[in-house]
Amino acid sequence: MDSIIIQKTTDTIGKHKKEHEGFEYYKSVLVPARASGQCKVTLYEIPPKQAAYPYHYHTKNEESFYILKGKGLLRTPKGEEIVGPGDFIFFPASKDGAHKLTNVSDSEFLVYLDFDTYNDIDVAFYPDSNKIGIWGKGIDQVYKVQEQIEYYDGE
Template identity: 50%
Template sequence: MSNSEIKILNKNSINPQHKAEHESYEYTKYEVTKDGEDKHCHICFYEIPPLKANYPYHYHLNNEEVFYIISGNGILETPDGNKPISAGDVVVCPPSEKAAHRIINSSETELLVYLDYDTANYPDIAYYPHSNKVGILANGIPNKFYREGTNIEYYEGE
C-alpha cells in the first residue's frame, strides 16, 4: 500500500512491538503508520501494563502529541502536577516546555489503552527534565540522546 492511499486497519491486524527494557517502563505498541515512512503524522495504539509508564517525562520542540484514552485509568504527569485520565479523555500536548508529560497506568490490574496521534515534523528535539537528557529525533534513522550541559565548541575536533 502506498502512502497516498487510504488505509483501513484494525488494531488486531497489526503486529505488536513489546518493549520492557527498564523496571518502571513497559508497553505494547501497534503502529498504524510506521517510523521511516514519508508521512505528516505518526499514529499508533499503546497498551501500558498496570503501574507502568511507556516513556519518561518529556516534551518536544517541533511535534504535537494527541492521546485518546480508549480504556483504563491513568495519571498524566505535567508541569502543573499529576492529572487523572480515563476512557474517553483526549490529551493534547503542543510542542512546548509547558506541555511536558508522561502517561502512567494507575491501575493495579487493568491495561491502559490509548490511541496516539503525533505530528511528524523532523528533525525534532525532545527534552527529558527529570534526567537532564536531550534527544535528537529524526525520521528513519536511530534517535540520539545526550546529557544536557555537555556542549562543545563548534570547531572542536575539526
C-alpha cells in the same frame, strides 16, 4: 505508502518493549511515519504500574492522546491528574507540552491512541534526567545536556 489505510486494531501485532524498570509497553503502529506524510498514529497498551516513556517534551512534533481503556496518571508542567476513557489530551511542541502517562491500575492495561505530527528531525528534552534526544533520519541518539560544548570546540 501514500494510500488510504483501513485497519482493525485487533489485527495489529504490538511490538513489546521492556528495557528499564517502570517502563513497558505494547506498541501497534496504525499509520507509520512516511517521507511524504505529516501524521503518525500508534495504539499503546501499557501494563499495570508502568509508563511508556519518561517525562519529556518535543521541540517539533506535537502529540495527542485519546484514552480508550484504563486509568492513567498524567504528569504535566501544571501538575498531575487522573485521565481515563474518553479523555483527549494535546501536547504542544514546547516545554509547556512536557508529559508522562503512567498506568495506575494494579490489574488493567491502559490503552490509548497516540496521534503525532511527524517531522524529519525532532529534538526531545527529558527534564528529570537532564537528557536530550535527537530523533529522525536514522539518528535516534540521546545525550546528557551537561555535555554541551561551544560551537567551534575541536575545530
